[in-house]
Amino acid sequence: MSTSKGSSSRTGSQIPAIGGLDLLKAEINSKHTDCLKLIATNTEGNPSVVRSYISELDNSSFILTWESANPSLNGQIVFDFKKPLSTKAEILNHISGLADSAITDLKSDTKNSVRLEASKQRYCRYRLFNVPGSAVTWFMFAFAYYAKTSTNPISPVSAVLSVASREFFAELFKYAFYFRIFEGIVVFFICLYISSAFPKEISESDVIKWAFSSVLTGIFSSGAIIKLARNLVVSKAKSKKIL
Incomplete structure (x- = not known):
């Protein structure tokens, strides 16, 4: 299995995906399989990708595991966030951006379901003064x-x-x-x-x-x-x- 990286280098130790992050990872993998497949295909330049899913997720990065028709060619891609992301909306928006790029580069007619899901989320931000x-x-x-x-x-x-x-x-x-x-x-x-x-x-x-x-x-x-x-x-x- 090969491992490649996204646009930025991986820094710092990985935070174990627990609780809410595990639930979010499962939700993305179940609802947005087409977008994840396009992201892997576009990033790897491998049209033989048949399945892709997020295997690890924390607030600084996520690992996208992809599978091809030939098991020996399966691999992983590490995508780093430029800064730690603290909300579901932020993580979805980041993945949505990757999906948009993949759809454009591959000239796919696949709908970006991640962007639609991200638009439904609210940013819950603490403000010192109301x-x-x-x-x-x-x-x-x-x-x-x-x-x-x-x-x-x-x-x-x-x-x-x-x-x-x-x-x-x-x-x-x-x-x-x-x-x-x-x-x-x-x-x-x-x-x-x-x-x-x-x-x-x-x-x-x-x-x-x-x-x-x-x-x-x-x-x-x-x-x-x-x-x-x-x-x-x-x-x-x-x-x-x-x-």
Whole structure:
């Protein structure tokens, strides 16, 4: 059996294919046999390839094993990723690119089923800050603080305060932050489900960072809002006593 390489050299030790990668490998081998065969045929320049499948897969490379009508001519091709790929979508897109090249070079009318599958995947990326959510959160905090401290608020704020009291909004914002803490806990379990049900779509480190960020933001932010709400309640109680 011969072994050849893809477009780039193999670097580093191979990571054993376990868990999600094994499931992904099995899925690709079962659903995209025609594309894998074309990739092997095009890379080896051997039209006698009758079957091809991924024998090993990790986040830095994969090994494509191919078989021909003559067993003595069977071989393997090592394809390296330019950088470690962490999601199912990234791996499928990489293989899809190889399939596109093979279809073009061989002038084949085979449909690139890998590209179709890749388009269905979502990139699950951890973002340190949820910009829209944070913007709304801090806007609410600023509004509550302004409404509480201003003796002559601007007209938009006055209009809002004519409908609902300062205490109402302070309490509303307080529970919004409580919800953010709850959201962090829910996100944690959702991510655990995603990481088990949809292999390689999100890593364990993503789960931890996403949940930790949501919980931490909620704790620190809710502290300020709770303090503000309590001050408003105390102020309201004092004003009632005076009256």
